[in-house]
Amino acid sequence: MEHNKQDPNQEVHSDNDVIESKTMSKPKSEAPSSQSDKKQSDSKASDTHPKNKSSWWVRLGILLCLIIAIAGIGISYLLYMELESQKVALQTQNQQTNAISDEVTKRLVAPTRRIAELEVQQKNDSLAYQKQNQLAKSHKQLQERVATLAQRSPNNWMASEAEYLVRMAGRKLWLENDPKTAASLLASADDRIEAMKDPSLLPIRRALANDLARTNSIKTTDVAGTIYAIDGLLHQLDNLSLNRAKAQSAADLSEQNVISDSLDDWQSNLAKTWHSVTDGFITIRKRTTDLEPLLAPDQQWYLVENIRNKLLQAQLALYQHDEVNYRQSIGFARTWVQQYFDLDNEKTQEAIAALDALMTLSIEQVTYQKFDSTRLLQQLITYGELVPAEEPQL
Missing domain, CATH: 1.20.58 (Methane Monooxygenase Hydroxylase; Chain G, domain 1)
Structure with missing residues (x-):
């Protein structure tokens, strides 16, 4: 069993044995080069095994990075789609909320208006209730006052x-x-x-x-009588005649210049003939009135209205007991009547006489300011008897 086991460095040792055998057979002069070659072969054998091992781990790390990147992209996409769906749902919800809010606002307009009307009515009712209470209180006080007065002496x-x-x-x-x-x-x-x-x-x-x-x-002052007198003058103004120059009519001239047939009237006929010839050249008339500019007939209306206005002002001053304005108005009216109307006319003379009488009127002012009996009567009504006056301190 021990012989079957292989040593990982077995090949290296066999190679080394071969190399050593070869080097042994070579001459000694080549010994240095063989030793250098041996070192190089050893270094190559030792570098080959670590490089293979490191490249495998690099590949595995790259693969894991790709898997993680793909997974991150997928998860990001899913999150993005989820956010978009939530955003759409949120917008839809906001639109629905706004629609509901508008509908509620429209439906609340009438109740709000009704509430405002009811508040105003309640305020008016409260004011009416307060006024009713005041009236009831015043009525009660009046009844008490009447009862108190009824208990007094008649x-x-x-x-x-x-x-x-x-x-x-x-x-x-x-x-x-x-x-x-x-x-x-x-x-x-x-x-x-x-x-x-x-x-x-x-x-x-x-x-x-x-x-x-x-x-x-x-x-x-007889105010009423004076007012009636001024009214009479106002009615007479339209009947007054203006002061105009009186021209001799042509009929009168023709009658005066008639020549008689008698020879005994030759002197008068000669004078009439002379006058008939000279009257066409020069006319001389005498005037006893003031030489004021005469009014045209169409201007008489303005004159009468001005006089009527002054008489009305005199009436107003008479009602107000203003003697100064009264006399001034009557004076203006009298001056205009005397200046612009015919003084030989009887109606004009009557109007001037009436104005002179009105000028002499004196308007008295009331200087008595207060009655002495007022204070005593008020004491009698308030207290039922007269209050004695306080005696002056010595």
Whole structure:
């Protein structure tokens, strides 16, 4: 068995034996070269075996790299296809989600609008409820006030009526400048206080008497009568005649220049003949009025309207108790009537006389500002009796 075993280096040894046998047979002079050849053969034999072994491992590594690369490419392709499918699915899902979202938004428009309307209605209902509560509270307070007044003396109603009459008298006096109506209202208020038959109310009657006396002492202006007088002038303006030069008619001239057949009238006939010849050259007339430019007949309408406007302004100033503007408007109207209308006409003279009378009107202003009885009547209504005045401190 030991002889059958082969040594891997057996060939090398056999070769070496052959080489050694050969070298032994050669002469000694060739010994150095044989030794060098032996070294070269040994080195070749030792290099051949490792090269074969390393090339096999390289091939195996390259094969494994190719297999791994192919597998990586396949796996990458599969991953890419998977990602593409997921991307398509995601886009489809997004489209479906957007479609669903749009549909939901469209369906929520009406409910949202209805919710907004309900919120507004709820707000209005809350405001109405608050207002209703306020009205209920005011109604309750009014009922309590009526019940309180009902428990008082019946004279309180008469005192309230007297206070109302005094307040109306103040309005007539200060707003409408009507002292006569104000005095009658104050007298009616005094009658109400007198009917109460309460001696403690004598200070109120004393104050009412003072107010009545001051109101009667106010000088009044007949506003209504003056307004009616101005209205009469407004109606007469269209009937006034303008101040024009009076030309002698041709018929009168022909009558004056008629020559008689009697010989005894030769002097008058000669004069008439002379006048008939000279009248065509020179005409002399005398005027006693101012030499103002005369208006054409078509301009009379503008003049009448201007005068009417001034008279209307005078009426407005009279209602406002503005004496300055009143007199100024009447003065303008009088100046235009006297300047542009015929002063010999009777209607013109009547209009000027009426304007002179209106100029003399004096508009009185009300200087009485407050009634003394107002404060006392308010005390009577509020407290049911007069509050005593505080005594001055010494």
